[in-house]
Amino acid sequence: MPNIGDETRGKEIGKVGSRNVEMQKHVWVRCPICSNERWAQKKSTINPINNRSRLCPPCTLLNAKTFRLNTEKAAKEGRI
8 A cells, every 4th residue: 555645657556548647647645534545646746735635536526515605705795
């Protein structure tokens, strides 16, 4: 089992398709909500912390469907 933050190429972990996917770097990440670990495409070389804690697809969907009202901003804009 890989450790959080381990990097590899797509073809080494069985990602097939175009040459782009096979040669792209992937990093082992953990979802901060459900603690599910998985391989994800490496997004940024500037912020390595962002690559280690990204939401998995189910948690991303749940997070997008949750409505949160910022009461201070809404009051300032006259919506409440």
